[in-house]
Amino acid sequence: MTSSELRSYYKTLLNSLGPQHWWPGETPFEVMVGAVLTQNTAWTNVEKAIANLKAAGTLSAKAIDATDARTLARMIRPAGYFNVKAKRLKSFVRWYLDRYGGDVKRMKASSLSSLREELLGVKGIGPETADSILLYALDLPSFVVDAYTYRVLRRHGLVLEGATYDEIKEMLEGAFDETGAARVRLFNEFHALLVAVGKDWCKPTPRCETCPLREHLPRSGPETL
DNA sequence: TGCCAGGCCGGGT
DNA sequence: ACCCGGCATGGC
Numbered sequence: 001m002t003s004s005e006l007r008s009y010y011k012t013l014l015n016s017l018g019p020q021h022w023w024p025g026e027t028p029f030e031v032m033v034g035a036v037l038t039q040n041t042a043w044t045n046v047e048k049a050i051a052n053l054k055a056a057g058t059l060s061a062k063a064i065d066a067t068d069a070r071t072l073a074r075m076i077r078p079a080g081y082f083n084v085k086a087k088r089l090k091s092f093v094r095w096y097l098d099r100y101g102g103d104v105k106r107m108k109a110s111s112l113s114s115l116r117e118e119l120l121g122v123k124g125i126g127p128e129t130a131d132s133i134l135l136y137a138l139d140l141p142s143f144v145v146d147a148y149t150y151r152v153l154r155r156h157g158l159v160l161e162g163a164t165y166d167e168i169k170e171m172l173e174g175a176f177d178e179t180g181a182a183r184v185r186l187f188n189e190f191h192a193l194l195v196a197v198g199k200d201w202c203k204p205t206p207r208c209e210t211c212p213l214r215e216h217l218p219r220s221g222p223e224t225l
Numbered sequence: 226t227g228c229c230a231g232g233c234c235g236g237g238t
Numbered sequence: 239a240c241c242c243g244g245c246a247t248g249g250c
Binding site for chain 1: 245
Binding site for chain 3: 226
């Protein structure tokens with residue numbers, strides 16, 4: 001029954017908030033870089049870092065590969081954790097160049113599941129970053145789970161406390177029959193909508209009165225986390 | 226002013 | 239297999 005609930009949530013959110021048109025990076029590579037930079041970081045800070053990379057002509061795999069971590073760290077400073085993220089960007093582009101010649105089309109020639117495994121093998125890329133790259137950069141149907149997703153679903157009693165990333169991901173993916181581009185669009189929009197709810201209503205101290213999902217609250221009332 | 230933001234790694238139990 | 243500290247800036 002959870003599947004029909006999730007479909008119902010999606011319909012409600014889409015009707016009340018509309019399409020979010022999320023993550024409109026200008027190129028797939030820009031989206032991939034953004035996926036790393038936004039780890040535990042507000043997107044507004046990521047935008048500044050990406051703008052710096054662009055201004056320096058360093059928003060390409062080859063350029064990042066050719067830039068030392070110190071210099072890179074200076075450029076991405078606004079994104080926070082800049083020393084860590086500079087190394088992560090470099091380890092990612094190293095893999096991207098070695099494995100796929102820095103070519104998105106070649107990357108998309110691999111299957112979704114093997115691509116995901118490969119990405120998880122890159123140091124600095126965990127499940128959320130991998131799925132963000134797959135979904136938002138490559139248009140592959142891999143649902144992104146994040147802290148907002150967990151909080152919203154948890155408060156509605158749709159996942160158990162302590163549910164793992166993969167459990168939540170599989171529950172969400174299993175709830176929808178769509179295929180192809182429609183599936184990608186749905187995963188893209190639904191995740192963005194869950195984030196919107198998390199940001200504006202389903203916060204650490206929730207404001208459920210005006211939440212688009214208020215009619216979907218479980219009988220026992222929202223958890224307080 | 227402190228808390229939080231679209232996580233992940235490495236070392237310790 | 240979990241748990242936790244560390245990593246850092248900018249906005250409200």
